[in-house]
Amino acid sequence: LEEAAFQLQQIFRIDISIALNILGIESMRAGHCRVAFTCFKLAADRGYSKAQFNVGLCYEHGRGTEKDLEKAGFYYCQAASSRHPMAQYRYARYLLQHGPGSLWHRHHQAVALLEQAAGAGITEAQAYLGVFYLRGLQPQEKKGLKYLLQAANSGDAQSRYHVGVCYEQGLGVQQNVAEALRHYRQSAAAGNRQARERLRA
Structure with a gap:
């Protein structure tokens, strides 16, 4: 593997970590999960954040290695500390669900990462924050709506549905049933079951 990565590096004049990560991606696509994991791990151990994220995914889903959420969290943390946006999202979710330490500390760290x-455009993080701010212990409806709109505008049908709920119930915005219906229709057209049911009601 390292020889193949070295050859790839020489051909394209790229860093060995990038070459290993590319080999890992191609190996995963070909169904060679163990080889992919090995490539990702070699690149991750060299500090390459994209590979660290990929190792986290492998551990989270048990691809090419045994499933281990603690190790997944470790690698997501490594990648997140290098500002890898999807790793920030995954590590935040890990902190909220499985992370060590006090709930208060994990909560604040997770929100900052989310x-x-x-802000980097990760739709999943926008959607998560939208619901979080709407339903949290201290709801911040306008902030929640802002994130839901961002996610909805990125094509997330579930967030579009939640935007409709906000307009219907006046959460973070003045109540407007016509606007709610518009969002429900868009969400339903994108396949959201809840929006379809809301339109039938």
């Missing part, structure tokens, strides 16, 4: 990921 906001960074959302």
Whole structure:
């Protein structure tokens, strides 16, 4: 593997970590999960954040290695510390569900990571924050709506549905049933079951 990565590096004049990560991606696509994991791990151990993220995915889903959420969290943390947006999202979710330490500390660290990921355009983080701010212990409806709109405008049908709920119930915005219906229709057209049911009601 390292020889193949070295040849790839020489051909394209790229860093060995990038070459290993590319080999890992191609190996995963070909169904060679163990080889992919090995490539990702070699690149991750060299500090390459994209590979660290990929190792986290492998551990989270048990691809090419045994499933291990703690190790997944470790690698997501490594990649997140290098500002890898999707790793920030995944590590935040890990912190909220499985992370060590006090709930208060994990919560604040996770929200900060989610906001960074959302700011980088990660739709999943925008959607998560939208619901989080609407339904949290101290709801911030306008902030929640802002994130839901970002996710909806990126094509997330579930967030579009939640935007409709906000307009229907006046959460973070003045109540407007016509606007709610518009969002429900868009969400339903994108395949959202809840929006379809809401339109039938």
